[in-house]
Amino acid sequence: MPVAEQFRRVEQQREADSLGMWIFLATEVMLFGGLFLAMLVYRILHPAGVREAAGHLQMVLAGINTAVLLTSSLTMAIAATAAERGLRKVALRSLMATAALGLVFLAIKAWEYGLDYHEGLVPGLRMPSPLHEPSAALFLNLYFVSTALHALHLLIGIGLVSSLIFRLLLHRLPLPQHNTTVEVIGLYWHLVDIIWVFLYPVLYLIGR
Amino acid sequence: MALDYRRFMMVYVALLLLLAATMGSTLLYLGAVKPVINIGIAFIKAGLVAWFFMKLHHATSLTRLFASAGFFWLLILLILGSVNWLAPTNSLS
Numbered sequence: 001m002p003v004a005e006q007f008r009r010v011e012q013q014r015e016a017d018s019l020g021m022w023i024f025l026a027t028e029v030m031l032f033g034g035l036f037l038a039m040l041v042y043r044i045l046h047p048a049g050v051r052e053a054a055g056h057l058q059m060v061l062a063g064i065n066t067a068v069l070l071t072s073s074l075t076m077a078i079a080a081t082a083a084e085r086g087l088r089k090v091a092l093r094s095l096m097a098t099a100a101l102g103l104v105f106l107a108i109k110a111w112e113y114g115l116d117y118h119e120g121l122v123p124g125l126r127m128p129s130p131l132h133e134p135s136a137a138l139f140l141n142l143y144f145v146s147t148a149l150h151a152l153h154l155l156i157g158i159g160l161v162s163s164l165i166f167r168l169l170l171h172r173l174p175l176p177q178h179n180t181t182v183e184v185i186g187l188y189w190h191l192v193d194i195i196w197v198f199l200y201p202v203l204y205l206i207g208r
Numbered sequence: 209m210a211l212d213y214r215r216f217m218m219v220y221v222a223l224l225l226l227l228a229a230t231m232g233s234t235l236l237y238l239g240a241v242k243p244v245i246n247i248g249i250a251f252i253k254a255g256l257v258a259w260f261f262m263k264l265h266h267a268t269s270l271t272r273l274f275a276s277a278g279f280f281w282l283l284i285l286l287i288l289g290s291v292n293w294l295a296p297t298n299s300l301s
Contacts, residue, residue: 026278037289077261201246
């Protein structure tokens with residue numbers, strides 16, 4: 001595989017690709033870290049509002065969604081390993097499963113948003129709300145922003161995985177030479193999963 | 209090839225069991241230690257995903273260092289950001 005001019009060896013280029021993605025993932029961690037910090041401060045300042053609001057969230061539905069994302073990480077890891085070994089068909093099928101599971105997550109999330117809306121949990125709308133604590137709306141704002149930002153990242157991930165699928169289908173991604181592309185997109189996908197692994201307990205579980 | 213997939217499956221089953229445990233601990237066990245349990249389980253799950261799925265277990269030390277950097281900076285953010293509200297004030301409120 002061609003080595004870019006600044007690298008001496010292929011392995012060096014591969015590692016640089018991986019390190020570059022890990023640095024980007026660190027910036028994503030900091031992005032969501034700010035939201036987690038806000039949640040931590042809310043929990044310290046307004047424990048009653050947090051507890052009340054969290055009690056109205058769809059814990060089981062989001063738990064199913066967590067399982068969906070964990071499964072998608074499994075299929076993504078299989079795809080990356082298959083790409084490393086030059087197994088184009090296995091990689092293709094695993095990537096399709098990954099993207100499909102991502103879409104399932106988004107569908108369940110949309111359904112959950114619908115349930116939240118009909119229960120009157122969206123702050124700012126002039127709808128009857130089951131909440132009594134004034135600070136509950138603060139927590140719900142953060143819930144909607146965090147999950148929407150996560151869903152956006154997931155959508156981007158689905159787009160990236162889809163681009164891999166198209167390139168593989170058109171035989172434009174020779175494996176195993178170009179497996180790093182699959183690997184770094186896999187790293188991004190796993191981070192989106194890890195972010196949800198933390199969002200789920202922080203939003204849905206520990207507030208109850 | 210089959211061996212790698214088996215390890216992935218084992219990690220996956222562990223992740224699902226941890227998910228069940230974290231949901232179960234919320235529904236059954238109520239107490240002040242619940243956040244510790246849930247966040248702790250989340251860390252273990254994230255660690256499993258990072259170590260096995262993100263292939264840190266056969267990455268170079270440099271890669272692992274880069275991977276830890278994000279977590280380290282997050283720790284700084286969370287600790288310095290929350291310490292203001294964790295410290296006792298001398299106001300009368």
